[in-house]
Amino acid sequence: DTAVSQTPKYLVTQMGNDKSIKCEQNLGHDTMYWYKQDSKKFLKIMFSYNNKELIINETVPNRFSPKSPDKAHLNLHINSLELGDSAVYFCASSPLGGNEKLFFGSGTQLSVL
Amino acid sequence: GESVGLHLPTLSVQEGDNSIINCAYSNSASDYFIWYKQESGKGPQFIIDIRSNMDKRQGQRVTVLLNKTVKHLSLQIAATQPGDSAVYFCAENSYTGGGNKLTFGTGTQLKVEL
Structure with a gap:
């Protein structure tokens, strides 16, 4: 009954490959997000979707393409992976409306070799 | 003990002592602030939040203080x-056209010594 679940937990791949990370939330939230956490623990927003519509795109390279088949799912596809x-x-979700806290998944550790 | 969140500093405290973790935020227009806790191998977990019309909020064993004049949270x-x-992590929120955009601080590592 995990609220925000993402798979896989770990992803090890070669440079140049294409990979996807899946995210699902069962909280009934309308808004979903992808955040990236670097090796120094800095968390930065990449995208947000509101009911399948892209709301925030924080100048992420177009090799990253989020896809939201329905409001409970937000997947992240990455082409031509780089080191x-x-x-x-991290995937996250929040209720519709301003100033609502985000609920985070447990993260996907991506290692590009 | 106290700490200012820059470059993931470490705050070491003895078990049973009180801890104070500080955070400076950047946007004077931010009106919602959240503290998150992240354990190793897990995602950020909500601890407590505060809106800009308040300067103090208490939870179970945790208190958040907001000083808008100097853009400081603790x-x-x-x-x-x-x-x-x-x-x-402290985070400040801005709401843009249907989406909450949380901007996180750099984080502070809290170590509790027995």
Whole structure:
């Protein structure tokens, strides 16, 4: 009954490959997010979707393409992986409306070799 | 003990002592602030929040103080326990056209010594 679940937990891949990370929330929230956490623990927003519509795109390279098939799912596809993409990626969700706290998944550790 | 959140500093406290973690935020227009706790291998977990019309809010063993004049937040943890060991992040929120955008501080590593 995990509220925000993302898979896989760990992803090790070669440079140049294409990979996807999946996220699902069962909280009934309308808004979902992807955050990236670097090796220094700095958390930065990448995207947010509101009911399947892209709301925030924080100048992320277009190799990163989020896809939201429905409001409970927000997947992240990454093309042509680079060494600098190695990080922990967190999915999150929040209720619709301003100033609501975000609920985070447990993260996907991506290692690009 | 006290700490200012820059470059993931470490705050070491003895079990049972009070901890104070400080955070400076950047946007004077931010009106909602959250403290998150992140344990190793896990996602950020909500601790407490505060809106800009308040300057203090208390939870169970935690208190958040907000000073809008100097754009400063602090998290106070009473009677710190080993289970409190984690990285703590403050975050300021701006609401843009349907989405909450949380901007996180750099985090502070809290270590509780027995």
